[in-house]
Amino acid sequence: MTALDTLIQYLSRLPGIGKKTAVRLAYHLLKTDEAFVQGLSRAMAEMREKIRPCSVCGSYTEQTVCKICSDTRRDHRVICVVEQPQDVEVMESSHEYQGVYHVLNGVLAPLDGVGPEDLNLSSLVKRVGDSEVQELILATNPTLEGDTTALYIKQLMGDRDVTVSRLALGLPVGGDLEYADRLTLARSLRGRTRI
Amino acid sequence: MTALDTLIQYLSRLPGIGKKTAVRLAYHLLKTDEAFVQGLSRAMAEMREKIRPCSVCGSYTEQTVCKICSDTRRDHRVICVVEQPQDVEVMESSHEYQGVYHVLNGVLAPLDGVGPEDLNLSSLVKRVGDSEVQELILATNPTLEGDTTALYIKQLMGDRDVTVSRLALGLPVGGDLEYADRLTLARSLRGRTRI
Numbered sequence: 001m002t003a004l005d006t007l008i009q010y011l012s013r014l015p016g017i018g019k020k021t022a023v024r025l026a027y028h029l030l031k032t033d034e035a036f037v038q039g040l041s042r043a044m045a046e047m048r049e050k051i052r053p054c055s056v057c058g059s060y061t062e063q064t065v066c067k068i069c070s071d072t073r074r075d076h077r078v079i080c081v082v083e084q085p086q087d088v089e090v091m092e093s094s095h096e097y098q099g100v101y102h103v104l105n106g107v108l109a110p111l112d113g114v115g116p117e118d119l120n121l122s123s124l125v126k127r128v129g130d131s132e133v134q135e136l137i138l139a140t141n142p143t144l145e146g147d148t149t150a151l152y153i154k155q156l157m158g159d160r161d162v163t164v165s166r167l168a169l170g171l172p173v174g175g176d177l178e179y180a181d182r183l184t185l186a187r188s189l190r191g192r193t194r195i
Numbered sequence: 196m197t198a199l200d201t202l203i204q205y206l207s208r209l210p211g212i213g214k215k216t217a218v219r220l221a222y223h224l225l226k227t228d229e230a231f232v233q234g235l236s237r238a239m240a241e242m243r244e245k246i247r248p249c250s251v252c253g254s255y256t257e258q259t260v261c262k263i264c265s266d267t268r269r270d271h272r273v274i275c276v277v278e279q280p281q282d283v284e285v286m287e288s289s290h291e292y293q294g295v296y297h298v299l300n301g302v303l304a305p306l307d308g309v310g311p312e313d314l315n316l317s318s319l320v321k322r323v324g325d326s327e328v329q330e331l332i333l334a335t336n337p338t339l340e341g342d343t344t345a346l347y348i349k350q351l352m353g354d355r356d357v358t359v360s361r362l363a364l365g366l367p368v369g370g371d372l373e374y375a376d377r378l379t380l381a382r383s384l385r386g387r388t389r390i
Binding site: 002003004006007010011013014015016017021023024025026027028029030034036037039040041043044045046047048049050051060062084085086089 | 197198199201202205206208209210211212216218219220221222223224225229231232234235236238239240241242243244245246255257279280281284
């Protein structure tokens with residue numbers, strides 16, 4: 001195997017990178033300037049060295065407590081529960097949410113051997129117990145696993161004095177009825193709002 | 196800027212990698228095992244160290260002369276002229292061609308300041324003059340620049356005793372008339388063959 005094949009094999013193991021893209025990337029990396037390739041390698045190493053989970057919410061940060069958790073202007077009485085650290089960025093991009101987050105680092109998936117003890121759940125229970133949390137917005141994905149996990153968390157809260165909610169399901173803004181799938185359409189009908 | 200942002204910026208400078216893909220890749224590189232990340236860095240460095248242009252055709256190789264140029268079973272009387280080293284792989288994947296290659300490392304693009312002296316052309320003229328080359332298949336892309344470059348090479352050959360040909364244009368195999376663009380359709384009509 002040539003050095004080029006080795007690199008192509010590495011690249012095609014990345015998510016969403018097929019064989020053709022890997023080949024194109026490898027040729028690009030061969031022709032581009034040395035500084036870029038060294039910079040990329042250094043950036044990968046540094047990122048892995050510096051980034052750790054926030055001790056409060058479990059999201060990624062370079063500090064002990066992440067920027068959102070340490071921001072006193074945010075509403076710490078509302079916690080949005082997400083599956084992955086990158087979901088925090090996605091929620092933030094809506095510029096709609098002022099509360100804080102909690103990252104589960106996964107979803108319940110019994111078939112893949114992921115149980116409640118594998119998720120960042122005990123710290124969530126502790127957070128709700130310790131502070132004046134009023135609402136838990138369960139923003140796990142609208143999938144079988146995400147729904148199951150949301151239900152599990154709802155039950156975990158028992159009769160604590162906390163509102164548990166779930167993100168609304170429906171048509172995407174700017175979407176087209178014609179392209180909506182049957183299930184989404186059914187949910188958007190069931191969740192219709194008065195105007 | 197955090198270490199994660201730095202990496203995302205590097206990744207999104209790769210061809211075909213947009214912001215969203217860069218973010219997904221960065222998060223993957225954060226979670227994946229250390230051996231993979233180190234292996235990827237090493238593979239990039241090794242590839243750049245080992246791979247050089249073939250002294251005959253200009254394609255990429257780890258030797259002085261590439262595998263195809265040093266293969267005596269191939270027909271060295273036919274040279275297929277391509278734009279980029281990766282085009283050699285593409286042509287080879289058709290399993291149709293038995294001749295050898297010549298890599299131009301670009302195309303004539305006066306607007307981008309790429310002239311004949313920037314391409315691997317003098318060595319092509321020398322190859323044709325030195326050996327018993329009978330045919331030159333110009334496999335530059337069917338674009339304005341590719342066509343111009345092909346025409347330039349045709350003129351460069353002057354009255355040498357060498358056949359100069361160009362890849363056929365037409366409908367893709369398995370394609371659909373409905374999805375063919377106007378120009379391709381016109382070319383496939385003009386180049387129609389008797390059956």
